[in-house]
Amino acid sequence: MNSEDLLYAMALQHIPNLGDTTAKKLIRKFGKPENIFKEKRSNLLKIDGVGSTRIHELHHPGHLKAAEEELKFIENNNIQVHYFMDRGYPEKLKHCLDGPVLLFSKGNIELDKKRIISVVGTRKISAHGIAFCEKLIEDLAVLDPVIISGFAYGTDITAQKAAIKNNLQTIGCLAHGLNQIYPKSHKKYMAPVEENGGFFTDFWSTDNFDRNNFLKRNRIIAGISEATIVIESAEKGGALVTADIANSYDREVFAVPGRPTDKASIGCNNLIKSQQSHVLTSAADIAYILNWEIGEKEKSVQKQLFIELDEDEQKLYEFLKSSGKTELDHLALNCSFPTFKTASLLLNMELKGAVRPLPGKLFEVI
Known part of the structure; x- marks a missing residue:
């Protein structure tokens, strides 16, 4: 405009x-x-x-x-402005009735034809939550999604750091103008986020930081993506508000289940129990529910995403992948396994859908 x-x-x-x-x-x-x-x-x-x-x-x-x-x-300040009727405005946000008329951004954001997911959760994320979040994004990296979050403490910054580590685009949605940053301790992450994505906000530089702004900010996090993932949440919290907004937009919501006695899992467990979210246990759940198709260049790691292979099974899988159809004894010899163990491993891999048997004691990857 x-x-x-x-x-x-x-x-x-x-x-x-x-x-x-x-x-x-x-x-x-x-x-x-x-x-x-x-x-x-x-x-x-x-x-x-x-x-x-x-x-x-x-x-x-x-x-x-x-x-x-x-x-x-x-x-x-080299800020880009996105008008809700322009082509450069985030496509999914266009379909949200309360999406902002104007959206401001900084960085190197590119959303055209991209898979986009939002990751939210408690600011007091546990060690288990951190490990799950990092592994989830590492496993999703083959699908090249854009990771959206709120650049806040805990889950948000964990997800955005994991995205950067895996060379994924990540965007922080802010509850204030682009002339400031909250929390101040995250200032050190601004440059790498801008380099690998950037920041969105609909607040002006004259808008003072206010915690009530988080509610308004959350509609952008929920609206811009295909799905919202809740890693951990107490019984009440901003992550649950974001999940509720995502549901109101008819977007998919995923929640990581936890032990009933863990306070940080109560919110997620309640989302699942009330059928307001899908159960999330691995990256494969997201790819399956969102129907993300695997391209040719991604197929080599598809099995690692959808099928968990142990170290020995992975060794057989890699050999079969590189060698093509291979006879049982030849496979056992080249992978340094006894024949009986190789046969047992192949059976497990067949049940997992990683390989299939052929006539003549031959095997190949699926």
Whole structure:
């Protein structure tokens, strides 16, 4: 959009209590944002959700003035602006009624034709939760998903660091403007996140940090992705709010089950028990539910994602993969296993769906 349209869109976003849902309704009705400010009062009153108080606010000069100042900040800080009707706006977020009119970003974000998942959870993540989160993202890496989170303590930063480690794009959705960072201790992670993805927010540089902003931020985390994954959560918490929003958007939700006595698992267990989420035990669950197809270049590691092979089974699998159809005795000899053990391993692998037997005591990978 041109600078004039952007100015008026920002002025519209600045009006208190107008809300993104009503703002988008007005834009779709009257076309360009500028037209709304010039429309007759009587026509505006016909729009559901637009009252006389909001119409009065439209003509307050302070909104255009504030928009001009924020535009200077945007231009001076290399910030990208995404308008909800533009092609560059996140596709799935376009289908959310309360998605932001304008979304601001920094970094190297590329979402076109990408698989996108959100990972959320408690700020007080356990060692078990950290290990599961890291392994999950490591196993998903072959599918090249974008990892979305909130850049907060605990689960959020664990997921985003794991994404960077596995060369995946990761995006932090912030509850404040792009002129600050919360928590301050995560400032050291800003550069690697921007290098491997970036940050989204619909808050301005003039918006002071407020914990209540997290609720508004969570709709972006839930709306931008195909699915929301809850690693750990107490009985109440922001992660459950995000899961609830994701459900309201008809997105998939996954929760990692835990022991009933673990406080950090109560929220996840309740999501599963109330059928508000799928049970998540491995990366394969996500790929299966989301129907993520495996491309040719990814098939070599497909079995590692969907089938757990022990060390000996993996050795046989790799040999078969590189050698093609192989006779039992030849396989045992080259892998340095007794024939009886090789036969037993192959049977287990057949039951797991990793190999299949052929006539003449031959085997091949599936």
